[in-house]
Amino acid sequence: MSFFKKLKEKFTQSTDNVTEKFRDGLTKTRENFSSKVNDLVSRYRKVDEEFFEELEEILIGADVGFDTVMELVDELKTEVKRRNIQETSELQSVISEKLVEIYQGDEGDNSELNIQENDLTVILFVGVNGVGKTTTIGKMAHLFKSEGKNVVLAAGDTFRAGAIEQLEVWGERVGVPVVKQAEGSDPAAVMYDAIQSARAKKADILICDTAGRLQNKVNLMKELEKVKRVIEREIPNAPHEVLLVLDATTGQNAMVQAKTFKEATNVSGIVLTKLDGTAKGGIVLAIRNELKIPVKYIGLGEKMDDLQPFDAEKYVYGLFSTLVDNSEE
Ligand SMILES: Nc1nc2c(ncn2[C@@H]2O[C@H](COP(=O)(O)OP(=O)(O)O)[C@@H](O)[C@H]2O)c(=O)[nH]1
Numbered sequence: 001m002s003f004f005k006k007l008k009e010k011f012t013q014s015t016d017n018v019t020e021k022f023r024d025g026l027t028k029t030r031e032n033f034s035s036k037v038n039d040l041v042s043r044y045r046k047v048d049e050e051f052f053e054e055l056e057e058i059l060i061g062a063d064v065g066f067d068t069v070m071e072l073v074d075e076l077k078t079e080v081k082r083r084n085i086q087e088t089s090e091l092q093s094v095i096s097e098k099l100v101e102i103y104q105g106d107e108g109d110n111s112e113l114n115i116q117e118n119d120l121t122v123i124l125f126v127g128v129n130g131v132g133k134t135t136t137i138g139k140m141a142h143l144f145k146s147e148g149k150n151v152v153l154a155a156g157d158t159f160r161a162g163a164i165e166q167l168e169v170w171g172e173r174v175g176v177p178v179v180k181q182a183e184g185s186d187p188a189a190v191m192y193d194a195i196q197s198a199r200a201k202k203a204d205i206l207i208c209d210t211a212g213r214l215q216n217k218v219n220l221m222k223e224l225e226k227v228k229r230v231i232e233r234e235i236p237n238a239p240h241e242v243l244l245v246l247d248a249t250t251g252q253n254a255m256v257q258a259k260t261f262k263e264a265t266n267v268s269g270i271v272l273t274k275l276d277g278t279a280k281g282g283i284v285l286a287i288r289n290e291l292k293i294p295v296k297y298i299g300l301g302e303k304m305d306d307l308q309p310f311d312a313e314k315y316v317y318g319l320f321s322t323l324v325d326n327s328e329e
């Protein structure tokens with residue numbers, strides 16, 4: 001059975017609404033990407049060099065990233081030779097298979113968070129303004145809470161007007177306490193307070209918001225270093241996760257931000273938000289393949305339950321679920 005048929009079987013029968021979330025959230029990308037692939041396949045019946053050139057353009061247009069596209073197309077060409085594939089219609093399943101392979105590499109999805117079993121876990125969120133840090137923190141608090149975990153939030157964005165209130169609104173909505181100080185105070189001091197408070201409450205998870213100003217790398221590095229130093233002084237090995245939030249709708253700009261933050265601090269994973277708002281959801285692959293940082297969570301909407309752990313198979317199924325698959329059984 002073809003890879004895509006297997007995916008389809010696995011996910012059309014699944015009753016969880018997670019697969020549905022992936023499918024709904026990726027609608028724009030699917031409509032842009034799959035319809036172009038379908039069109040390409042109907043125009044070129046036979047696999048040839050021009051077919052691959054057009055395929056490259058489609059993939060680059062979906063923000064898959066130049067290097068990743070080249071790698072993918074090379075592998076497709078190898079598969080075409082190996083399996084002696086002649087018809088383009090047979091290639092669709094191979095494309096979906098290679099996309100999953102490229103994402104997973106040797107390590108698999110790697111979306112699991114480093115959660116301490118019987119101790120406080122500290123998760124630090126970083127990223128520029130407007131990417132969705134505060135919103136994602138709210139959604140993640142909701143996820144943890146629904147798993148029965150005790151969560152505390154730290155209002156570490158003391159810089160932006162309204163940022164503390166925004167986190168408080170999420171705290172109320174989700175039903176978790178928010179530790180804050182006055183606007184303009186030292187974020188490191190907020191972190192210190194938050195750790196004491198989380199300990200007193202015997203919390204499982206402390207999620208820390210930070211300011212997103214990024215005038216220059218030196219400032220960013222200094223501020224993040226200070227925040228991390230304070231956290232680490234209180235809890236060795238913390239923060240257990242440093243999650244960089246990137247806005248999928250910003251395309252190559254998100255890649256540039258990722259490089260800057262990667263140089264400034266130890267990023268352990270990426271949260272890619274607003275995938276629902278872009279037709280270029282291929283950026284997931286570029287991030288993983290070019291930055292070597294796992295995409296741990298994705299944002300598929302603005303609602304509380306629109307945050308999902310990343311899953312390469314569900315993602316690829318979400319991209320291709322309407323694809324016409326003519327491959328042999
Ligand atoms: N459509 C969509 N909007 C999102 C998502 N995540 C965040 N947003 C929106 O992005 C905007 C900025 O989010 P915010 O959390 O304030 O960003 P921050 O400055 O990084 O803290 C808000 O309007 C959010 O509702 C997502 O996954 N999908």
Ligand SMILES: [Mg+2]
Pocket residue numbers: 133134135157163209
């Ligand atoms: Mg914010």
